Amino acid sequence: MHVLIIEDDVELAQFIQKGLQSEGISVSVAFDGVIGRSMVNERQYDVVVLDVNLPGMNGYDLCRYIKQNWPAIPVILLTALGSLDNKVLGFESGADDYLTKPFAFKELLFRLKALARRHPSRAPLPKRLELLDLAVDTESHQVWRGSQRINLTAREYALLEYLMAHQGRVVNRVDLLENVWDVHFNTNTNVVDVYINYLRRKIDNTEPKLLHTVFGVGYMLRAEP
Incomplete structure (x- = not known):
């Protein structure tokens, strides 16, 4: 929340x-x-x-x-x-x-x-989310980088979808834990960092890099370096 x-x-x-x-x-x-x-x-x-x-x-x-x-x-x-x-x-x-x-x-x-x-305030996502050549189909849960289909686990997909829905904005670990893992209490787990690394290996194995760490704050998807 x-x-x-x-x-x-x-x-x-x-x-x-x-x-x-x-x-x-x-x-x-x-x-x-x-x-x-x-x-x-x-x-x-x-x-x-x-x-x-x-x-x-x-x-x-x-x-x-x-x-x-x-x-x-x-x-x-x-x-x-x-x-x-x-x-x-x-x-x-x-x-x-x-x-x-x-x-x-x-x-x-x-x-x-x-x-x-x-009063859940989350608006429905569009059928397709895009950032440069990265595309996410929110109905079929299929992901592409250019012409390459990317296979993600359910948790990796949920993490990517949330970041894509908030592209251009810094998303902190608390937001990710609440919205991707449904964890609503203080925790020292590093699960977010682990899955960010999993995701980065799959979607950022080409240029330009899209998934960025904002040190001390969180993560964001953006087109600029």
């Missing part, structure tokens, strides 16, 4: 981030509405935790924007405004849940996980 926190209270945002990361959840943070909107445009998150009173773009407007463009992504509004009118406004803006400050972290975690289960 990858959660986006949009909260201008730096201390609170970091508190939530640290707590979620301790649960093995991948977290990104934005401190104003405009940056938050830009980050939502760049990748698809499983849940957005959104403050109402934000600089740049307020939470109600940003929630409407998210729901107009990505209606499947659940949004939890965080606010000190707990009146019925404020809650109605929040839900009319498209929010899936509404949590009044101050709140217990465990309650936020429970609601976040419940929303992620009820």
